[in-house]
Amino acid sequence: MRSVPFLIGAAVFLTAAVTAAFVVRNEYVFFAGFVILQFIVLATAWNILGGYAGYVNFGTSAFVGVGIYTAVAVFKYAGAPLYLQMLAAAAVGAALGLGVGLLTLRLRGIFFSIATVAVTIIAETLITNWKFVGGATGVQLLRPPPTAPFESYIKMLFVVVAVLVVIAVALARYIQLSGVGRGLRAVRDDEVAAECSGVPTLKLKLLACAISGALMSAAGAPAAMYLQFADPVSAFNLNYSVSALAMSLIGGTAHWIGPVLGAILLATTQQFLTVTISSEVNVLVLGVMLVLFVVGAPDGIIGLAKRAWQRWGRR
Amino acid sequence: MALRLTASAIDARYGAVRALNGASIFVESGETVVLLGTNGNGKSTLMKCLMGLVRPVSGSITLEVDGVTHDLTRLPTEEIVGLGVALVPEGRRLFPKLTVEENLMLGAYRRSARERTAANLSFAYDAFPVLAERRKQLAGTMSGGQQQMLAIARALMSSPRLLLVDEPSVGLSPLLVSQTITKIEELKTRFGLTVLMAEQNFHQAVRIADRGYVIVHGEIAFEGKTVDELRSNEIVKQLYLGGA
Numbered sequence: 001m002r003s004v005p006f007l008i009g010a011a012v013f014l015t016a017a018v019t020a021a022f023v024v025r026n027e028y029v030f031f032a033g034f035v036i037l038q039f040i041v042l043a044t045a046w047n048i049l050g051g052y053a054g055y056v057n058f059g060t061s062a063f064v065g066v067g068i069y070t071a072v073a074v075f076k077y078a079g080a081p082l083y084l085q086m087l088a089a090a091a092v093g094a095a096l097g098l099g100v101g102l103l104t105l106r107l108r109g110i111f112f113s114i115a116t117v118a119v120t121i122i123a124e125t126l127i128t129n130w131k132f133v134g135g136a137t138g139v140q141l142l143r144p145p146p147t148a149p150f151e152s153y154i155k156m157l158f159v160v161v162a163v164l165v166v167i168a169v170a171l172a173r174y175i176q177l178s179g180v181g182r183g184l185r186a187v188r189d190d191e192v193a194a195e196c197s198g199v200p201t202l203k204l205k206l207l208a209c210a211i212s213g214a215l216m217s218a219a220g221a222p223a224a225m226y227l228q229f230a231d232p233v234s235a236f237n238l239n240y241s242v243s244a245l246a247m248s249l250i251g252g253t254a255h256w257i258g259p260v261l262g263a264i265l266l267a268t269t270q271q272f273l274t275v276t277i278s279s280e281v282n283v284l285v286l287g288v289m290l291v292l293f294v295v296g297a298p299d300g301i302i303g304l305a306k307r308a309w310q311r312w313g314r315r
Numbered sequence: 316m317a318l319r320l321t322a323s324a325i326d327a328r329y330g331a332v333r334a335l336n337g338a339s340i341f342v343e344s345g346e347t348v349v350l351l352g353t354n355g356n357g358k359s360t361l362m363k364c365l366m367g368l369v370r371p372v373s374g375s376i377t378l379e380v381d382g383v384t385h386d387l388t389r390l391p392t393e394e395i396v397g398l399g400v401a402l403v404p405e406g407r408r409l410f411p412k413l414t415v416e417e418n419l420m421l422g423a424y425r426r427s428a429r430e431r432t433a434a435n436l437s438f439a440y441d442a443f444p445v446l447a448e449r450r451k452q453l454a455g456t457m458s459g460g461q462q463q464m465l466a467i468a469r470a471l472m473s474s475p476r477l478l479l480v481d482e483p484s485v486g487l488s489p490l491l492v493s494q495t496i497t498k499i500e501e502l503k504t505r506f507g508l509t510v511l512m513a514e515q516n517f518h519q520a521v522r523i524a525d526r527g528y529v530i531v532h533g534e535i536a537f538e539g540k541t542v543d544e545l546r547s548n549e550i551v552k553q554l555y556l557g558g559a
Binding site for chain 1 (some may be wrong): 391396397401402404409410412415417425428470471472473502
């Protein structure tokens with residue numbers, strides 16, 4: 001019955017998101033909120049492979065970009081509605097994750113990370129040369145009217161991504177608590193020993209890669225309708241990779257709540273700075289915060305909280 | 316409950332380096348067989364070949380279990396574990412940041428072992444009371460001797476019938492080596508195991524052995540059908556007993 005508080009939390013979160021969509025008038029809140037929620041999904045997805053299994057993935061932007069362009073392709077080809085765009089993106093993301101996993105997961109440590117950078121470059125090059133989705137110049141998209149009961153498309157996107165957040169976090173939490181999570185932690189600690197113990201390491205890593213990829217692409221997909229425009233350079237922006245990684249590390253990788261906290265903290269700060277100072281400064285802030293946490297709190301916010309809790313308990 | 320492990324004419328390489336050169340051994344139900352050799356002669360490589368962690372370039376490895384023959388060179392490691400083979404790896408290789416109990420639970424990861432997890436866990440704590448006391452401690456923070464005990468206990472969690480032990484004496488004091496070897500024999504009797512142990516500590520290893528092999532430069536240099544044959548062999552005398 002460990003799940004009851006989690007389920008209540010998820011229900012409260014969803015209710016709040018839906019209520020906000022009908023109560024709050026200011027559209028900007030949803031513009032900013034969409035980005036924050038999107039990063040919660042990305043960081044959570046990154047952590048399944050990067051945190052639990054210790055396979056540092058620099059390819060988040062590849063999965064986001066592929067998600068965006070899957071949405072663009074099915075929208076242009078068949079006028080598919082938003083939820084189908086996201087499902088298609090999740091399927092393609094899972095397939096890409098599986099493919100990338102099969103090709104790269106035999107590599108360990110830094111070699112795996114380098115291979116994932118290559119995936120981004122390959123995917124971006126392919127899209128740049130695909131005329132149907134606009135090639136290098138990008139593609140303009142015309143949003144259909146929002147589905148009832150939503151009055152604006154942005155509010156609808158916000159609620160849809162909120163649902164995706166719940167799905168992603170629930171999956172990450174399930175993995176963490178199940179035998180799969182135990183197996184992935186063994187892979188992180190000592191992969192050879194894991195194999196000797198009968199942990200099916202390759203299968204678990206492929207599973208983690210596929211789930212992580214599906215979530216990342218699904219999170220990327222609604223960005224097409226959000227911006228009503230897609231071009232390869234921004235769809236495959238390295239910023240997605242760096243942010244997802246930084247948010248997980250800053251929040252703490254050992255627990256599903258870590259990436260959620262990290263994403264809320266960083267993405268909110270970034271949105272705030274973009275409005276108040278400039279969009280250039282937020283990249284700097286990301287870097288500074290990452291350095292501060294790596295030096296001062298290597299286990300992230302979770303680690304800090306744990307230490308504070310222990311100190312408080314001793315008194 | 317018949318079991319027979321046969322490795323014949325195994326060649327294994329790391330790049331251009333030949334680690335095993337036509338090595339052949341076999342182990343039968345109920346035996347304790349030792350694989351003797353000093354550092355760098357291919358003991359660990361042979362153990363890894365048996366577990367599917369290193370694939371031989373040529374040669375065959377088969378495991379007969381109750382009349383069914385399995386080709387171990389084609390099976391992934393987790394399935395070899397599923398057949399009832401478990402390795403206590405050299406240098407212990409625990410999961411240092413996981414607790415003692417989590418380490419043990421990972422030893423029972425195979426579905427076939429999960430049903431017996433509770434029983435095996437209580438066996439493990441019964442056989443190694445020190446692990447029960449430290450079940451919530453991180454494995455990496457225990458002493459070398461305790462870590463070796465945990466490594467052995469973890470291997471037993473998969474309910475193996477054939478236990479491979481790779482150099483249990485590494486990094487342990489002479490007293491602990493002796494205790495570890497005694498423990499292996501005790502567990503063998505208790506769980507009806509078949510044991511193949513790679514060791515360079517000749518005197519300790521032959522204490523519990525039925526027979527053994529001496530491996531030199533990746534080749535089986537001598538096969539002793541009894542412990543006495545091992546003791547009186549010239550190669551062994553040269554390598555271990557200071558004879559001319």
